Amino acid sequence: MTMNTTGQLITHVTSLLTEGVSYAQTLPGGFRTSILTGLERTRSLLGVSTPNAKSAPLLYAAASRQLREVEQQVSQAIEALPDNQRGELTPLFQVQAICRLSLNELALRRLHRLNA
Numbered sequence: 001m002t003m004n005t006t007g008q009l010i011t012h013v014t015s016l017l018t019e020g021v022s023y024a025q026t027l028p029g030g031f032r033t034s035i036l037t038g039l040e041r042t043r044s045l046l047g048v049s050t051p052n053a054k055s056a057p058l059l060y061a062a063a064s065r066q067l068r069e070v071e072q073q074v075s076q077a078i079e080a081l082p083d084n085q086r087g088e089l090t091p092l093f094q095v096q097a098i099c100r101l102s103l104n105e106l107a108l109r110r111l112h113r114l115n116a
Helices: 006-024 029-046 056-080 083-115
Strands: none
Touching: 006 029, 006 083, 029 056, 029 083, 056 083
């Protein structure tokens, strides 16, 4: 999905992050807090205001860094889960997919801006 405006992109990614927060709230305690905090921090970063042409790349870069950190935490959580808690993988995979999709949306927007 290609977003036509910065506002549409931010709305879409913020919506994805809201869904990610819902999944993160169901995670086991050891990983829940850091993943949830990272998602909420990224969501609030994007929700501050619609950036102008000069500030948008900085905002996208900051959000992308934050999402990469969350994705790394999710990967560590997946690897650390003991066999008797494999049922907890579904929400982790959901959060991981949301992070990756959000990162892709932000990257596509940056590429679109470079080619414009």
